[in-house]
Amino acid sequence: MTADIQDVNKILKKYEYKDTSLIPILQEVQKLNEEKYISEEMAKYVATEMKISKTRIYEVITFFSALNDKPKGKYFVQLCNSTVCEITDKETIENTLVSELGIQVGETSQDKMFTLEYTPCFGACDVSPAMRVNKVVYGNLTESKIKSIVSKLRGDIYE
Amino acid sequence: MNRTQRVITENFNTYKVEEIDKYIQNGGFQGLKNALEKGKDFIIDELNTSGLRGRGGAAYPTGKKWNGGRKNHADVKYVLCNADEGEPATFKDRELLARDPYKVLEGLAISGYTFGAKEGFIYIREEYEFLHSKIRKAIKLAEENGYLGKNILGTGFDFTIKVFSGAGAYVCGEGSALIESMEGKAGRPRMKPPRIGVVGYMGKPTQSNNVETLAIVATVLKMGASNYAKYGTEKSIGTKMISLCGNVKKPGTYEIPFGMSLREIIYDIGGGIVGDKDIKFLQLGGVSGPLMPKQYIDTRYTYEDLEGKGFGIGSGAILVADETKSVIKFLESVSYFFFHESCGKCTPCREGKRQMKKLLNKMSQGTATTKDLKNIEKISRIMTDASFCGLGQTAATAMLTAIKYFSPELCSSIDEMKAL
Numbered sequence: 001m002t003a004d005i006q007d008v009n010k011i012l013k014k015y016e017y018k019d020t021s022l023i024p025i026l027q028e029v030q031k032l033n034e035e036k037y038i039s040e041e042m043a044k045y046v047a048t049e050m051k052i053s054k055t056r057i058y059e060v061i062t063f064f065s066a067l068n069d070k071p072k073g074k075y076f077v078q079l080c081n082s083t084v085c086e087i088t089d090k091e092t093i094e095n096t097l098v099s100e101l102g103i104q105v106g107e108t109s110q111d112k113m114f115t116l117e118y119t120p121c122f123g124a125c126d127v128s129p130a131m132r133v134n135k136v137v138y139g140n141l142t143e144s145k146i147k148s149i150v151s152k153l154r155g156d157i158y159e
Numbered sequence: 160m161n162r163t164q165r166v167i168t169e170n171f172n173t174y175k176v177e178e179i180d181k182y183i184q185n186g187g188f189q190g191l192k193n194a195l196e197k198g199k200d201f202i203i204d205e206l207n208t209s210g211l212r213g214r215g216g217a218a219y220p221t222g223k224k225w226n227g228g229r230k231n232h233a234d235v236k237y238v239l240c241n242a243d244e245g246e247p248a249t250f251k252d253r254e255l256l257a258r259d260p261y262k263v264l265e266g267l268a269i270s271g272y273t274f275g276a277k278e279g280f281i282y283i284r285e286e287y288e289f290l291h292s293k294i295r296k297a298i299k300l301a302e303e304n305g306y307l308g309k310n311i312l313g314t315g316f317d318f319t320i321k322v323f324s325g326a327g328a329y330v331c332g333e334g335s336a337l338i339e340s341m342e343g344k345a346g347r348p349r350m351k352p353p354r355i356g357v358v359g360y361m362g363k364p365t366q367s368n369n370v371e372t373l374a375i376v377a378t379v380l381k382m383g384a385s386n387y388a389k390y391g392t393e394k395s396i397g398t399k400m401i402s403l404c405g406n407v408k409k410p411g412t413y414e415i416p417f418g419m420s421l422r423e424i425i426y427d428i429g430g431g432i433v434g435d436k437d438i439k440f441l442q443l444g445g446v447s448g449p450l451m452p453k454q455y456i457d458t459r460y461t462y463e464d465l466e467g468k469g470f471g472i473g474s475g476a477i478l479v480a481d482e483t484k485s486v487i488k489f490l491e492s493v494s495y496f497f498f499h500e501s502c503g504k505c506t507p508c509r510e511g512k513r514q515m516k517k518l519l520n521k522m523s524q525g526t527a528t529t530k531d532l533k534n535i536e537k538i539s540r541i542m543t544d545a546s547f548c549g550l551g552q553t554a555a556t557a558m559l560t561a562i563k564y565f566s567p568e569l570c571s572s573i574d575e576m577k578a579l
Contacts, residue, residue, distance in 0.1 A: 020361075022343030023326050027285075063345035063502070065327030066285040082247040083446050084404050086492040087480045120329065120496055121247035121446075122286035123402040125478075126411045135288055 007032050008045065011083070015055065017050050022060055025050075026067055035071035035112075043069075073108045073115035075153050078132040082121035088128040096143045097131075100150045113154075161427050166382075166390060166399045167374050168414045170259040179300045182261045188306050190380035194269045195314045195345055199229060202273050206376065208384035208397030215241060215332070215369030216444060216474045217549075220461060221376065224366070228274050228356050231364040236276040239360070239367040240267045242283040243337060245329040247443030247496060248476035251400035252370035254412040256283070256290050257469070259374065260297040264320060266373025268307060269380060273374045274366045279318065282337055284325040294322050295394050329500035330550050334367045335358075347502045348548040371400050383420065391417035395461035400471065405479040406433045421456045425479055436481040440564070444473015446493050447553035449560035450486070469560070486565045487572055491519045497554040508551025511542040515558065522572045529573055536562055 010065040011028045015021035022086045029046060030038050038046075038061055061067040079085075080093060098104060108115040124130040127139025138149055163172070174181035182188075194202050206222030207366075213219045232413050240263060244252040255263055266322065267279045283291055298320050302308040309317050320347040328346045331337045337348035338360050349355075359365025375397070379387045391397045395417035401424065408430030415424065425431065433437060438453040449470050451458075465471050480489065498512040518535050519529040539555035539562075547553045561569060 018343070020341075020343040023340055024324065027326060057191060057554075058343050060326075060343070063328065064285075064340075067326055081492065082496050083442065083489060083492050084248050084478055086489060087405055087484050120499055121245070123244055123250040123253050123284070125248050125402065125476075126248055128404060128410070132286075 002060055004032070005045070008042070009049075012046070019052050019056075020049060022050075022052075022057070023064070026057070026060060030067060030079060032069045034074075036076055037068035040069075071108070071112075074113050075115070075133055076115045077102065078122075079105070079116065080121055080124070080128070081118040082132050084125040085129045086129035090129050091141060093129045093131070093141050093146065096146045097150075100147060162415060162419055163428060164390065164414045165386065166398045166414065166415055167255075167378055168259070169261060169378070171254075172258065176260055176297050177300070179261065179297075179304055180490070183260075183304075185292065185358050186381055187261055188265055190377040191265050191268050191272075192312060193380050194272060194511045195312055195316060199273050202269065202380065203229075205224050205379055205384040208365045208396075209375070209379040210391075211372065211375055211379065211455070212462070213369060214400070215373035216447075217473065217548060221368070221372055224356075225270070225273050228364070228366045231357055232275075235278075235361075235362050235363045236274055237365045237410070238267060238270045238276040238279040239334075239337070239365060240270075240279065240281040240370055240373055241332065241334070241337060241367050242287070242370045243332045244280055244287070244474075245284055245332050245477060246371070246447065248404055248442065248445050248478040249402045249474040250404075251402045251412045251475055253287055253290070253398070255259070255370050255374050256287070256294060256420065260294055261301065262374045262377050263370055264294075264297055264301055264307065266368075266375070266377040267320060268311070268318050268417055269376050270366060270368060270373060272316055274364075277317050277319070279320045280323050280341070280360075281320060282323045282325060282341065285327045286325075288324065291322055291324060328334040328502075329496075330502045330548070330561065333548050333550065334365075335365070336548070338365065345502070347504045348405075348550075349550055352391070355497075356400065381571060392459070392463075393459050394463045399460070400475055402474070402476045403429050403479070404476070406436070406481040406484070407431070407479045408433055415460070416452050417459075417461045419460050421451075421458055421460055422479070424460060424477060425456065429479070432479065432481050434481070436483060437481050439482045440486070441550065442557065443472050443476065445476040445478075446496055447550075447556055448473045448476070448565060449556050450489075451560070452564040484525075485518065486561055487569050489534050490522050490561055491516075493557045494519050497550070500550065501554075504552060505545075505547035507542050507545040508547065508554065510544075511538050511551070512554060514538050515542075515555070520556075522569070525572055525574070527573050532573060 043057045047057050061069050103109050124137045130139040130143045203226045212220040271279045331340050331346040333348050334355045340346035355365045388396045441451040494516045498516045501508050503509045513543040518531050539558045543556045
């Protein structure tokens with residue numbers, strides 16, 4: 001477990017170990033993990049502490065898009081593939097991202113710096129085509145804009 | 160002529176969340192004051208006069224819903240503001256929460272008072288996480304100023320609001336699925352009846368309204384229903400927030416009076432089509448809405464005009480696709496979305512979407528047969544008729560309207576029919 005167990009306990013205590021608070025609990029526990037996911041070990045720990053089944057935890061994690069059961073790169077790039085972005089040229093954006101990041105959609109780069117995934121509409125259709133990087137929205141994307149965003153993110157890595 | 164209005168959006172760009180005093184100076188919380196002063200019958204009368212219909216998509220008359228709701232007696236009751244704006248092409252609630260958060264809180268407080276709830280929740284989608292702290296701050300300041308919390312405005316009415324974050328599931332826009340997720344479960348819709356107004360959050364009566372609906376409630380109670388009713392048409396009263404997007408020059412959220420034509424909306428407000436191309440189709444009300452071919456763009460944007468032609472207002476989304484766009488690729492995107500978002504509870508929706516996705520993929524690859532096209536239509540009808548909730552029932556709407564209006568294009572992707 002990469003997260004400090006004390007921090008996890010704090011979250012559980014804050015929500016009084018109530019299973020009705022499972023979603024905020026899991027969201028906050030996930031935030032503790034640098035790789036933006038809930039590991040199996042962590043899921044087990046939370047289940048035991050909350051006295052609920054591990055299945056229940058996994059049912060919730062796998063149901064909701066914002067909860068992950070697999071690790072993500074340092075920069076989690078989510079490209080919208082819903083209708084509005086589809087007709088505002090998502091294809092060019094996708095091709096540019098794939099070539100700039102050197103990974104296919106659904107993959108994480110070997111150095112664990114980037115994960116590229118599709119995501120359903122996140123309500124930024126006024127600036128479509130759009131993507132989210134670690135939940136920050138980047139809109140009105142063009143080939144050159146993506147190149148500059150990616151190079152900035154890479155620059156940050158080597159700083 | 161640009162006929163956008165500033166009624167619901169009167170406070171946009173006039174204050175920052177820290178500046179609750181400015182909201183109050185603008186006449187903020189006057190709706191709540193009037194409501195508490197004049198009582199529940201007055202509120203219901205005003206809502207009925209305003210003609211307000213739910214703005215989340217279902218368009219159920221708000222006055223009627225609230226009048227029924229206050230008659231459900233229980234020791235504890237809850238009210239919700241549904242800000243799980245997950246319908247693709249829709250982002251007007253985002254703007255309301257970002258640019259006039261106090262009005263939404265005010266509307267929710269009025270809802271709580273009318274329904275008899277002391278506790279309210281704003282369920283905000285995870286994708287709008289950047290709004291969560293803003294809304295929490297607004298709640299805190301409203302409490303400090305006596306507009307929320309104990310003994311509001313000295314009337315003895317207690318009411319608190321909490322923010323609940325969604326976790327990324329379109330189906331949670333459905334009231335009972337939303338409540339399931341608030342109770343720590345996967346967001347699958349419940350069997351109805353009972354409706355959530357009778358058995359909702361924690362088994363208690365729960366009244367849920369869309370963000371825009373609540374903002375209008377606060378507006379109507381401030382300005383008076385008869386003044387609000389000066390906007391719009393006889394049957395579609397008032398103004399509407401629209402999310403205009405797609406291949407238009409000026410996409411965005413706009414407030415318009417009901418009764419403008421779609422052509423006016425697209426050209427006068429949206430600035431026309433990017434690259435001055437022609438329109439091919441619109442999709443109204445989001446991804447669950449029908450495709451509307453361009454010959455209908457002189458239709459007036461009202462409930463009655465649209466419904467009469469088989470379309471609808473829905474969430475208020477207006478997606479515009481230009482003449483170069485492929486209907487099949489568009490449908491593939493619709494189908495991928497629903498496949499991803501099906502909760503898996505009922506077979507028609509879960510399996511129907513799986514098959515639809517496969518068949519549409521064949522069509523876009525050019526390997527589909529006439530039998531495939533027939534199957535698509537059959538599956539669409541079964542999903543519409545037999546799905547458990549609104550998600551599955553509307554998932555094939557775009558497909559069925561595409562069959563109605565764009566069959567030559569659909570058929571052209573099928574080898575055997577190319578010769579015809």
